[in-house]
Amino acid sequence: MSYKSDIEIAREAQKRPIQEIGEKLGIKSEHLLPYGHDKAKVSQEFINSVQSNTNGKLILVTAINPTPAGEGKTTTTVGLGDGLNRIGKKAAICIREASLGPCFGMKGGAAGGGYAQVVPMEDMNLHFTGDFHAITSAHNLLSAMIDNHIYWGNEFKIDERRVTWRRVLDMNDRVLRDVVTSLGGVANGFPRQTGFDITVASEVMAILCLATNLEDLQERLGNIIVAYRRDRTPVYCRDVKADGAMTVLLKDAMQPNLVQTLENNPAFVHGGPFANIAHGCNSVIATSTALKLADYVVTEAGFGADLGAEKFMNIKCRKAGISPDCVVLVATVRAMKMNGGVTKADLAAENVDAVKEGCANLGRHIGNLKSFDVPVVVAINHFVTDTSAEVQAVKDYVATQGSEAILCRHWELGSAGVEELARRVAEIADSDVSQFSPLYSDDLPLFEKIDAIAKRIYRADEVIADKKIRDQLHQWEEAGFGRLPICMAKTQYSFSTDPNLRGAPTGHSVPVREVRLSAGAGFIVVICGEIMTMPGLPRAPSAEAIMLNDMGNIEGLF
Structure with missing residues (x-):
């Protein structure tokens, strides 16, 4: 049987005018700032007007470690949202915007898949409403103003060797990881070594996703530490007077984007930090607004x-004062087989023993999530090659972990394929059994917070950090930043820092290569192993297959 591609399905969508979608949540048309007919931003005035509303129930969708077989976390998020609406619940979804880097690289977009998608798919995965461009521009404006300040006399005595603010670009471009700027003589400034990160790793992205309004946004932008003086005292964004202009560039980007699913249900799509190098959650303003408008988010x-889930719990929930009422952990039979040693080429053949072997990865995630005192349900995202024996093996294993697994066919059937999960999730969320608590307290020393994540979530034996890194953490504690949470940057493919170490490894260590203070966002970034904050393109990037066909439609985007 042949199946339509994601983009073919999206192109056939029977979209409704965005004003009708807004009406489902009680958003009047005058509070929607339309970008065409099928997407709009929600005004800050409206957001302010609903703050006294009671919050709905919050459902977090997370997953096992990704494999080349695919897991379908966003697809399940969209499908579950549609499923809740199908069974008569007033539900909305909140997901992140897609970065151009992965769209043209290897991972693809971020709009879901099959019959569980958010549309307009092409717009969402490309320029959308321009939020990422605004973030890139605001970030690089600050870069330009720092260098300009140094060029025109350096009033704040910035040590040019200690400028910590790098530039960003929303593209996978490895050659920009380390660069030398200002070559070519006196007129071009003072040469120094610096580099580029991908836009989703920008502190400006993190700030936009954690800020509650424009005033909070500007305050956080002003708090960004951009450099240090020779005496090691910090220089802030507000010192070079960039925070006001950056806020202007971001004023529209701060407003959440409203779009719709294939089944015409409301979806907020806003912000886009990666979870492997940033905090990996959509914006606080989008999630908190949705909670005021829907019974289930x-x-x-x-x-x-x-x-992602660790950072959601320890960073986003802590900052926003929210907590999940239920957690859905997405897994696939195919991924279990890969974790059990089966190659991608052999996944279609039934192999119950490999499924059982690979379930250790799933079990560890279940245990980790339960350590936050939240109820966990496993969603088995169905693939057509799955056999009943393989599915049953996953269900039986999950039962031994004190949880339950539900087979979901939303990719193939839309909301009709996820009703069972929707009913169970709603039941759990309504029962108020979640007793959420973060992994560590604010008062714990910074290195001990890193150690807690490494040992309790990654199950490592130790954290390896040299004296320079430990001294830097102590200096930040003495400067008043000791209560900040930790944002770990490491490979997404393994519990360890080795992307090839699948399953549930033990006996490994977590080497810390670098630490960065994100004073505006309000966390410490800890870079582990070989993780890069500027990815590269694969040998055969997706961009090679993306083009316009004879009808002027986009082909190759997924």
Whole structure:
């Protein structure tokens, strides 16, 4: 049997005018700032007007460690949102915007798949409403103003060797990881070594996703530490007077985007930090607004639960004062087989023993999530090659972990394929059994917070960090930043820092290569192993197959 591609399905969508979608949540048309007919931003005035509303139930969708077989976390998020609406619940979804880097690289877009998608798919995966461009521009404006300040006399005595603010670009471009700027003589400034990160790793992205309004946004932008003086005292964004202009560039980007699913249900798509190098959650303003408007809000956290869900719990929930009423952990039979040693080429053949072998990864995620005192349900995202014996093996294993697994066919059937999960999730959320608590307290020393994540979530034996890194953490504690949470940057493919180490490894260590203070966002970034904050393109990038056909439609986007 042949199946339509995601983009073919999306192109056939019977979209409704965005004003009708807004009406489902009680958003009047005058509070929608339309970008065409099928997407709009929600005004800050409206957001302010609903703050006294009671919050709905929050459902977090996370996943096992990603494999080349695919897991379908965003697809499940969209499908579950549609499923809740199908059974008569008033539900909305909250997901992140897609970065151009992965769209043209290897991972693809971020709009779901099959018959569980958010549309307009092409717009969402490309320029959308321009939020990422605004973030890139605001970030690089600050870069330009720092260098300009140094060029015109350096009033704040910035040590040019200690400028910590790098530039960003929303593209996978490895050659920009380390660069030398200002070559060519006196007129071009003072040469120094710096580099580029991908836009989703920008502190400006993190700030936009954690800020509650424009005033909070500007305050956080002003708090960004951009450089240090020779005496090691910090220089802030507000010192070079960039925070006001950056806020102007971001004023529209701060407003959440409203779109719709294939089944015409409301979806907020806003912000896009990666979970492997940033905090991996959509914006606080989108999630908190949705909670004021819907009875159930389904949101996702990037990559595996060891990264996205951990940061959702320890950073986003802590900052926003929210907590999940139920967690859905997405897994696939195919991924279990890969974790059990089966190659991608052999996944179609039934192999119950490999499924059982690979379930250790799933079990560890279940245990980790339960350590936050939240109820966990496993969603088995169905593939057509799955056999009943393989599915039953996953269900039986999950039962031994004190949880339950439900087979979901939303990719193939839309909301009709996810009713069972929707009913169970709603039942759990309504029962108020969640007793959420973060992994560590604010008062714990910074290194001990890193150690807690490494040992309790990654199950490592130790954290390896040299004296320079430990001294830097102590200096930040003495400067008043000791209560900040930790944002770990590591490979998404493994609990360890080795992307090839699948399953549930033990006996490994977590080497810390670098630490960065994100004073504006309000967390410490800890870079582990070989993870890069500027990815590269694969040998055969998706961009090679993306083009316009004879009808002027986009082909190759997924």
